[in-house]
Amino acid sequence: MNFDFLVLGTGSATPVVNRHPSAFLLSIENESFLIDCGEGTQYRLLEQKIKSSRIRHIFISHLHGDHYFGLVGLLSSWSMNQRKEDLTIFAPRGLDEILTAQFKHSDTRLHYKINFVETDTENVYHLLETNLVTVETIPLHHRIPCCGFLFRSKACKRKIVAENLPANFPIPYLKMLKDGLDIYDELSGITYKNEDYTIAGGTSKSFAYCSDTAYNELKINQLQNVDGIYHEATFTDSELKRAEQTNHSTARQAAMIAQQTNAKQLIIGHYSSRYKTLDSHLIEAKEVFENTFLAEEGKSYKI
Amino acid sequence: MNFDFLVLGTGSATPVVNRHPSAFLLSIENESFLIDCGEGTQYRLLEQKIKSSRIRHIFISHLHGDHYFGLVGLLSSWSMNQRKEDLTIFAPRGLDEILTAQFKHSDTRLHYKINFVETDTENVYHLLETNLVTVETIPLHHRIPCCGFLFRSKACKRKIVAENLPANFPIPYLKMLKDGLDIYDELSGITYKNEDYTIAGGTSKSFAYCSDTAYNELKINQLQNVDGIYHEATFTDSELKRAEQTNHSTARQAAMIAQQTNAKQLIIGHYSSRYKTLDSHLIEAKEVFENTFLAEEGKSYKI
Structure with missing residues (x-):
């Protein structure tokens, strides 16, 4: 069973040239799930030649701009391109108000149906079941309501x-x-x-998306034995204080979560603009959890 | 007197790789005016190394997404980067509602003051006078309220x-x-x-920004003898019907406006995604108005 995590954006809130804000595409067989949608995501999808019709579900972790400012543009463009497939968007309260205001003032009538599902960011909450996967929220600890997403593919038939x-x-x-x-x-x-x-068919796999969040061990039980985990690593240890102040994590903390959940692999990203190179992130994380990878834009990771 | 028009985006509504949505920076001496702000404009400004503090005024022609979806990201980033200078945004009714909803849900408090000025898109309306320029609206004919902007620099002192x-x-x-x-x-x-x-000091110069608009001669009197005009040319003559249906212009129509206003130069842009090359735009416009230039991203045009 294909289970691939495509990185579209590795940056964090402050923009820098050559790093884009958060956006990821998780593809499981023929289903693709867009996770977060920072400004310019529609251009990243174009570059990667991803067809709109493959994406029926979008997951927005929280309403900081670097995680959703690209959504309205993407939705508008899909409509202009005559998308017909229904779309479900999972996001914290407020997103439908924002999008509705924008569509109203541009006199936009979408050519497809959007179903908004408000996420419960405080509790583990079952969000979705398709033929291939189930998805539930991962409560995260950030400055505004925020959750991650745990994807579990079902075991394949023989x-x-x-x-x-x-x-x-x-x-x-x-x-x-x-x-x-x-x-x-x-x-x-x-x-x-x-x-x-x-x-035998493929076995079940699981993948956890955790961004943005302060270091917090509450999710460790939920994520036990996860096959892959993406965890934000905005800072390194040298900026631990700043990580705590802003409710973000360091690379070491991301690795500690991967270690304690007994994950098989860790991908880190959401790098602060202050880091021109990422060697220190990787070294620091690998000291705790060897099978760590740096998220790189345009690169797909097999889970 | 420096009077430069920097092109940041030449695309129209449907996104294509290598063409960005509308955004322009008009710089007159040490004052810079951002005109329209499509998705990703903040990255274009970064690439061009434009300092936020140079921009005190933003002009949004209308609320179709390819002209303003980059604004909220830009404003947020300026705040994160500790901008202190007041900002005035001229835009049709609705923009403040949209931005306010976004800042509310992200719990964003800007570090600088924004003054919203609602534009009168139906009439010629005086918007701004600074030490160097005056700006007035140019009523345009589009699917939703839309206006262009006429900038006139003042004659320099001796x-x-x-x-x-x-x-x-x-x-x-x-x-x-x-x-x-x-x-x-x-x-x-x-x-x-x-x-x-x-x-002698420099003489007064004038520049008209006209996007998006159907062909319409009403503005010809207002723009007589303008030094430079940017006019949208979404289509060429072969798509004249489509231009009329969507309230856009062809390259020939843009040139007719330049000719009838007795403009000194014409810059055309806002190209439909259907055109891979722009030779036909240029040939068609030059048949009517010789001193026509294709807008190219990253290029600055002396007015």
Whole structure:
């Protein structure tokens, strides 16, 4: 099962040339989930040749501008490009008020339907279930209401080995094989043993998105054994005080969360504009959690 | 007198890679005026190394997103960067409602004062007078309330030729010389003839910004003999019908306005995403008005 995390923006609130604000695309098989949508995200999606129709769900962690100022432009452009697919946006209270005011004054009538779902940023809250995934909130600790998102893909059904099937194998039996069942065919008296005709499907995977947040261990239980975690690392240890004052994390703190949740890999990002290079972020995080990667714009990470 | 028009965005509503939405910086001596502010404008200003403190006035033509979606990000970033200078924003009704909702939900308190001035988009209306310029609206014809802006720099005072002045020349006389006066000094009985100590200052210049608009001759009287005109040219003649339907102009129509106003130069922009190259725009406009230039991002045009 494909489970890829594409980084579109690695910056934080203060803009710098060559680093864009937060935006990420999590793709699980043929479903893509846009997570945060800083200014210019629609241009990053264009550069990456991502089709609008692939994205049916957008998750906004909180209403600081570097996490959503690109949303209204994206939604407007999708409408101009004749998008028809319904869209669901998960965000804290206020986003629909902001967007509605903007569409009103520009006399914009979207060509598709938006369903706004207000997130509960204080509690673990089930948000979504599709054929492939479930998503729940991760309460985070920031200056305004903010939550992360925990994605869990479902275990895949067993996969048919087509070349092992007899000719004229009854179609209705295929679903039963995918579900892992043996089949007894009354007409012929033959038993089809599942293991002869299928192999295991993919296993369930999980991925946690945690931005923006002060260091906080409350989420550690919820995220136990997560396969991948993106955690903000706005600062390094040398700016620990500033991290505490602004409710952000250091690279070391992000790594501590990954270590304590027994995560398989950690991706850090949301770098403060004060850092021209990111070596110190990586060194600091790896001291605590070896399998750490720096988020790089345009790069996709396999979870 | 420096009078420069810096192009930051040449695109129109539908985004394309390598073309940004409308934003322009008109600089007259040490005053800079930001005209329209599409998504990402703050990054364009960073790339051009434009200091926030130079910009005290922002002019928004209308509330279609490609002309203002970058504003909230820019204003937020200026605050984070500790801007202190007051700012005046001229825009149609609605912008303050939109910005206020955004600042409320992000719990943003700006470190500088914004003065909103609602534009009269139906009539020629005097907006601003500074030491160097006056600005008035240009009523335009678009799908929602929209106006352009006519900037007129004031004629410069005469310039002192320092090396011609006698030693110990009384300071109060300098202002009189700049004002073009001859001076009779009663104490010494000497007459200082202005022409011996000064040369002419710069002449007044004018510049008209016209985007977005259907072809409309109503503004021709107002813009007579303008030194420079930026006029949208979303389409070429081959899409004349579409231009009419969407209340936009073709390159030929932009040139007709320049010709009929007896402008000295025309800059065209706001190109539809359907045009990969712009040769046809330029050829078409030059057939009507020879001194036409294509707006190019990052390029500054002397008026």
